[in-house]
Amino acid sequence: MLNKLSRKAFTPYGIEEQRQIYLLHKQPLFIIGLAIKLLLIISITPYIHTSWFLPFVFNSLTSITIDPWSSFIENNNQINSFPYGLSMLAAYSPLTLIGINLDKLFSTNLITPLSFRLTSLVFDYSILIFLALILKNYSHKILLFTYWCSPLVIFITYVHGQIDVVPVMLLLSCICMVGWNRYRSAGILIALAVSSKFSMLIAVPLIIIFIHRRKGLDIELLKFTLFTFIGLLLFVFPFIFSNGYQEMVFFTKEVNRLYSVFIAYGATLRVYVVPIVYLLTLYLVWRLRRITQDLFLIATGLGFFSLIIFIPPAPGWFVWLIPFLVYYQVRSKRDILTIGLLFNIVALLNSINTSNSNIILSMPFVNDNSYISNTPLLINQFYTNVLFTSQQALAILLAVRMYSYGLRRNSFYKITNDSFIISLSGNAFFVIPSLSRCTKNLFGQKFTTIIKSSTFIDSHMNPLKNINKPSENILDKSTSASLTELSYNYLNTPHSVNPVYSNHFSRGLRSLINSVNNTKTDFLILNDDINMLPSNLKKMLNLKLNLNMITTRDDFEQTPSDLHKFNINCFLTPVNSLNSNSLSSVSIDKYRFITYLPLGFIHDQLLRLSISICALKVDTELTPDKQWVKMIFEGEPSRDDISQIARSIIPQIDDFSLYESGWSSGYIGIMQILIISFISEQLATTSYSTNLKFVQ
């Protein structure tokens, strides 16, 4: 239970996020967007509200029944009035019910439609807030410009009158919950989204892949699928045998659009394009070993893009897409004023042009007569086609740019076969196994492999114990230290050892290399001294951490000469005595921790946070060659301290999908921070992430 004390556990979002949202409201763009929307809500009643949606909701609220769809059809109403499920009805019911009662009270008919439109505003605003929460660090202006003031969203929601903001809000809230590791809530929310509009099913496989890639086949995935299933049982299943529900929700005319684009295979056979494109999108995502939130959201957007691009889209469908496009625009700070805005305008014009009969507007507060616009902008079919082609071309262009950006941002779990290899070496034999184990717990058991190099060599050389031994008699030694010495001698000196011994040793090394090459996990931790590794394996190491014991005062005071051989150098030295003879029996807590960090690598933040968050005693000094910063730590940071420091130091920490319970207290925790920081920095800056290739 104590791991729940972390900030994220008891408040899904902190003070900073609350402040960002507060500041979002203070932006002029927010006020402008809100004013435009309120003006439209007051002055325009979309035709589809009065002729389709409101009659259904009114009927459901005034003649309450367990099957509102059948009840509505029985009253001889239009079958395509409300092609949505229970949660959509529930979403629009509260304010509409208030409106109905106020209309009765004041003997008018204006408040009900107004309250219906206000519901759309509530969900539209909620999308903005969830986008802000998912984005975390964002430019207020870009977010408001691309989403809140998007002409396409404003037109579709407040002029055309589509109500797709509800399922999109539920989908975004589900994604938010996944980010906060709340899988039960996420499951219920996605079930609600699907219940409101079945097209949200598009996102479900992507969410499942995302959770699987982050957490593996584990309790998190089980929770999500179980609660999605429970949600569907509660919100969809009770109605599937209802004739009204089937006719109004399942077999809508929108479903037929899926089959409108096809490739003719001879005279009779057809291959429908959309399912193939969608499956291809799923496959591309499935092949990624692990997925960052960026790529997941972009992939979900691409899933919706595949519908928009390959079938003639209904106006409301753009609302599914826009939040994901906005996510890409805000994150990348690209395509905001150029392609993005152009796409908005072209799609807006195309929506006006192709949905002529659906945008009959009435302006109740202007005069009694309705203003009707049922004329297409472009009479000429050729120009209509050109406009549609422009929209689709821009959609394809945006999809390609989103995909390429998503792949690049996914560099943390790059599309490669290679594991990130971490070498933990040194003579701190009683700490290195603990560090390996704790680091494995942090990354996740399924995503990390630990290999003790000496085991391979030892296992291949054991048979030699029964044959003639080399003159040094080193094979009798069984400790890692002796094997290190053995390997080092073997690999680095021109010796004349027993050929049988040499042969077995080589087989051991080959076996080790094969094992490394065959490792499929994201992270591979190699224990044992780096010197015993063959040169080709040394070149494969991505992080070399050296952890040694210091037992003499000279060692403590002198800067080690071989710092450059390793990326991170750590040392433990007894607090009270530098001549302890029984190091292995001394607790790690009775040691002082020393690390040499390359100048400029997190030492400044680590010093500040170690002092401020956990009140450690930290001493820093620059080495004489000014290449390294020596940091000496004394104290016992708790696991929560370590977790908080890591979150402050490593901006991309959420991309690692670490297991919070894997953080360790004490010096091992500090070493975990150093390891994650190094990996984060290396993946962000080196060409390691650019060598993209698909998983075989």
Add this chain to the structure above:
Amino acid sequence: MNNSLPSNSLKRPEAILFDTDNTLYEYSPANKAAESAVCLKIKNLLGIDKITFYRFYNQAKIDVKQNLANTASGHSRLLYFQRMIELLGLKAQLLLSLDLEQTFWRTFLANAPLFPGVVDTLMYLKSINVPIAIVTDLTSHIQMRKLTYFGLEDTFDAVVTSEEVGSDKPDIRNFELVFSKLGISDRPDFWMVGDDPFSDIYGASSIGAITFQKIHSNVKKGTNLEKPDYTFNNYYQLLDIFKELIDN
């Protein structure tokens, strides 16, 4: 923004003093989050429910403040938790007291982001060579930890906590000590930025300061003797005021 003095009557200040808590960051949300974290820990460790926790915690605060009125130690969370554990009948649980104190401050800091514009304002003052200093209540150790966490450890020319003086603001000795540290006269032309009408505004104005009160949620503007010369809602406003006043 509200000002009660004509800007052309002001001289360039010899120093500008800042309070810390609720002036550089918003105190209440951080304090609430930290208390909640401790409450949760107590519940997990000792099985004590929220209502009981807050009852004993509030009583412990009253007891400590009564014994150590107007001193830095009167704000010590360590003493609050130690007293609370005693009130709970658990005698001296020293490790637990220390553990709770660490949980409190760790969570507090995680939920105490600087107000937007604070760093810009301070950097502006440094760029025009106006000495800036902190005059704050509470113990030195935690206040220094806070400033370090904010990344302001090298920003101020002097820092005075009420622990150094032995008494909280508005005790005049707090201000005198900071003048001494800054090496300026006993009654300099100085400006004070703070949130508390009594300790910051009254305290500083009683020795001739031009005062600026930070107004946000749960902060009431001072009146009568506690009335500030200027009020501001955000630091960008304050920066504009400073630029206008100092440039004139």
